Amino acid sequence: MTDVGIIPMPSLDGMRxxxxxxxxxxxxxxxxxxxxxxxFDLGRVGLSRPGCLRAPSGxxxxxxFIGRSGEAFPSGVEIHAIVPALxxxxxxxxxxxxxxxxxxxxxxxxxxxxxxxxxxTGRLFRIPSAMRPA
Amino acid sequence: xxxxDLPDNARQQWPFQPRYARVNLWRMHYVDEGAGDPVxxxxxxxxxxxxxRDFVAPLTQAGHRVIIPDMIGFGxxxxxxxxxxxxxxxxxxxxxxxxxxxDLQRVTLVCHDWGxxxxxxxxxxxxxRVRALVLMSTWGWPLPPAEFHTRIFPWRTMxxxxxxxxxxxxxxxxxxxGIYLSVVDRRRFASRAMSAYEAxxxxxxSRLLTxxxxxxxxxxxxxxxxxxxxxxxxxxxxxxxxxxxxxGREDDIFDPAIFATRFKQLLxxxxxxxxxxxxxxxxxxxxxxxxxxxxxxxxxLA
Numbered sequence: 001m002t003d004v005g006i007i008p009m010p011s012l013d014g015m016r017x018x019x020x021x022x023x024x025x026x027x028x029x030x031x032x033x034x035x036x037x038x039x040f041d042l043g044r045v046g047l048s049r050p051g052c053l054r055a056p057s058g059x060x061x062x063x064x065f066i067g068r069s070g071e072a073f074p075s076g077v078e079i080h081a082i083v084p085a086l087x088x089x090x091x092x093x094x095x096x097x098x099x100x101x102x103x104x105x106x107x108x109x110x111x112x113x114x115x116x117x118x119x120x121t122g123r124l125f126r127i128p129s130a131m132r133p134a
Numbered sequence: 135x136x137x138x139d140l141p142d143n144a145r146q147q148w149p150f151q152p153r154y155a156r157v158n159l160w161r162m163h164y165v166d167e168g169a170g171d172p173v174x175x176x177x178x179x180x181x182x183x184x185x186x187r188d189f190v191a192p193l194t195q196a197g198h199r200v201i202i203p204d205m206i207g208f209g210x211x212x213x214x215x216x217x218x219x220x221x222x223x224x225x226x227x228x229x230x231x232x233x234x235x236x237d238l239q240r241v242t243l244v245c246h247d248w249g250x251x252x253x254x255x256x257x258x259x260x261x262x263r264v265r266a267l268v269l270m271s272t273w274g275w276p277l278p279p280a281e282f283h284t285r286i287f288p289w290r291t292m293x294x295x296x297x298x299x300x301x302x303x304x305x306x307x308x309x310x311x312g313i314y315l316s317v318v319d320r321r322r323f324a325s326r327a328m329s330a331y332e333a334x335x336x337x338x339x340s341r342l343l344t345x346x347x348x349x350x351x352x353x354x355x356x357x358x359x360x361x362x363x364x365x366x367x368x369x370x371x372x373x374x375x376x377x378x379x380x381x382g383r384e385d386d387i388f389d390p391a392i393f394a395t396r397f398k399q400l401l402x403x404x405x406x407x408x409x410x411x412x413x414x415x416x417x418x419x420x421x422x423x424x425x426x427x428x429x430x431x432x433x434x435l436a
Contacts, residue, residue, distance in 0.1 A: 021296060023295045025295065113294070117287040120288070
């Protein structure tokens with residue numbers, strides 16, 4: 001199991017959105033777009049508000065979906081950490097959170113996409129977060 | 135990123151004068167050494183001209199002009215930052231702009247990996263300028279894909295949405311360990327070359343093309359570049375260009391028994407395949423031997 005869950009968007013008072021990862025072509029594998037649409041009710045919500053996740057470190061992450069004319073929505077997504085406005089990010093902690101978010105995504109996408117394959121790919125490339133016990 | 139920013143051991147192996155050209159609105163780095171009929175050496179994902187460092191001296195000493203461009207998005211060339219900046223046709227146009235700008239004639243194109251579809255795209259739209267083809271660990275038809283490219287682990291997972299930007303962007307997985315896993319002599323590669331490939335992709339944004347190119351490989355008939363690959367296959371089948379096939383006998387991505395054989399069917403006049411020690415990045419294991427094959431082939435064409 002991944003220690004990640006959807007939460008309401010927290011207040012941004014005293015906080016900032018720190019860009020940490022982007023995907024320009026979420027429909028490259030359409031199952032991923034379908035997952036985000038399903039989990040964040042994007043058919044109804046559209047561009048009106050970001051999705052939001054709580055990651056294992058306790059940090060909240062905003063998922064800002066992107067639309068492109070002539071393409072199915074969403075066409076892309078940006079992941080932003082919601083952090084104290086003037087504080088720098090902790091790189092290792094952010095990386096662990098992103099890895100956990102990826103595991104949560106893959107688990108939700110399902111079908112041919114498996115957490116086992118993600119973990120094995122991470123280990124093959126010696127990604128630090130993948131080398132730690134889950 | 136410039137040549138002077140390379141690690142010391144890379145700079146020692148890459149002493150060539152950097153040159154830059156505006157191509158198709160981008161800044162392309164290339165080297166241009168020697169004199170004679172030009173040999174254009176084309177790399178793919180995620181490498182750059184450094185892949186051909188062992189080819190320059192023997193080819194120039196054999197009387198050839200050697201031109202090695204870095205694909206836009208790789209090496210010392212400009213690196214676009216949006217996925218939509220890249221397309222197969224756009225990369226063919228980039229190469230076309232360089233080679234027409236240099237007004238090259240009697241060109242021999244040496245094509246590896248994505249240097250295959252891009253180099254062949256140039257060749258078949260500029261036939262009067264082209265003398266011969268050398269093909270290594272590449273392809274030029276729509277389907278079927280290599281079995282490796284259909285696997286969820288590791289290939290499709292590696293460049294899946296968000297996973298690609300994380301693994302190949304944040305962690306530079308392809309340019310370092312990815313090449314390492316696809317050479318035969320890994321110890322030698324790690325000590326002599328790995329840092330040269332990692333250094334030219336220093337930041338996540340600079341690594342974009344490492345996960346974008348894999349997404350352009352056709353896996354079925356919905357692929358974006360399908361019609362371009364259909365055209366490439368038609369052109370290959372109709373081509374009478376002299377050709378040479380060189381493959382790594384340990385290549386487990388573009389299996390020589392399948393891919394070199396298919397090229398031989400499309401280009402029955404092709405010599406080879408000459409099998410050398412090498413996985414996908416065969417130039418790392420057998421650079422001087424491959425250069426000798428090319429020199430011998432061109433000598434017999436003269």
